[in-house]
Amino acid sequence: MSTQHTEQASDMDPAADWKRWHALRTETVAAPYGPLSLTGTHWLADHPDGSIPDIPGQWAETPDAVVLTAGAEDGLTVDGAPLDGEVRLAVDSGPAAARVAHGERRLVVIRREGLWAVRDFDPDAAARRAFKGIDATPYDARWAVPGRFTPYGEDRTVTVGNADGKERGLGLGGELSFRLGGAEHTLQVSVEADGSLWAVFADATSGVSSYRFRFLRPAAPDAEGRTTVDFNRALLPPCAFADHFICPFPPPGNTLATEIAAGERNLLGR
Template sequence: MSTTEDTLRDFKEWHELRTATVSAPYGPLALTGTHWLADHPDGTLPGLPGHWSDDGDELVLTAAADDGIALDGRPFTGTARLTPDPGPVTAARLGVGERRLVVLRREGLWAVRDFDPDAAARGDFIGIDVSTYDPAFAVEGRFTPYEQDRTVRVGNADGVERGLGLGGELAFTLAGKEHTLQVSVEGDGSLWAVFADGTSGASSYRFRFLRPAAPDEQGRTRVDFNRSLLPPCAFADHFICPFPPPGNTLTAEIAAGERNLSSRRHV
């Protein structure tokens, strides 16, 4: 099999896996709510049983038997002191029937996310519009770390401004023109960029994510916009995705990668 055939096969498999992941029972389409405790000082969260309160470094849940809450897979009554769930949704400690309740904390504020496999968005989902693979959008890049990590304040999809950590700049050339993106560095060394481009809000979603592999010792990594990702907030309004930081709106038209959700059927 030729290198081109290998590339196209890998791209097809990537897209199929991505589609299966977002449409999984506890994928992003299943998120039906993100409830911030600060918005509900009485301790009652919309659509969720139990009483919730902020106790500094812990979230306190008090539940009665008829609340139907499970903790670590077992029916729960009484009071539990909780910390953020670090793993996948399926590993969340709390549940109500088939729903999973994920505890999170952002900048000192507590929230509970409600994932429901019966969410209407899962039933309406057809697929993701993705462009045909174009090798012109897969180029070599060079990562230059900052001397010290930076945090910039950016708007989020829920209308709140939050800090976005940045670890360096990723430089690359498209169609003979040089570009840079400010990127975050993940725990495994891989990179994460939030970017917009000349197609954003027109033929593609208003911004997208890019996740290049960890750079080598010379800072080299592959910048493949064919694998641009829709952010979670494209699938559910209850995610708090960050908008692109300053300088991450490219003048180029990135007609590659995931562009939008496919049209949804109406029932």
């Protein structure tokens, strides 16, 4: 995950730091190949004949790669050169690293739980053209509190619903505890490769004055498990920007009874 979304503490001016973060976040979302530009996620298992609607070429999955076959008339490029033949494709890290393009569109290969898919990112997507900004509550120091991370003895996987209607495993590495509004709270969290934390949570505002669930990305805990839980930096999940993301819903215990009236709340105009 991008480190720019990880909470960054500031001893200088937290409110000014939050404004910079919010401006960068808005700029990133609105970028030509940001989440607003995703127009489709096509699971190859659903297209056994190799044809994907509105995407040229023949796409076939193998156990360890996707094989793309196309002629010059299809207009596909691989690594910037026209494709006329066959190429084997591994997982792309994102649109910026996508090997395959069709004009301005970037075709991103992904794999989830052993299944291959192709994502279509189009800078001219209707959602990107209609974007008016992110409705976010201004910084308030009461939403940034000390937290303590306690790792599980071993990583756990729980099955949760996803935004596309399917259930998938969500890996969890420990529990984040914190005190907010005079009450103790906990969230089950995943641990990212860089040590930072990731929580999928809902609260009493979810589906009312905020999106139905949100993400939180606290910084990596110190050696004693201490980090900051800053709901001023609660994030809308990718599926709030485009319907074709497969965001996981909150795991058991991650729906807080309190109102978290902070952070990103909705898209403007919704």
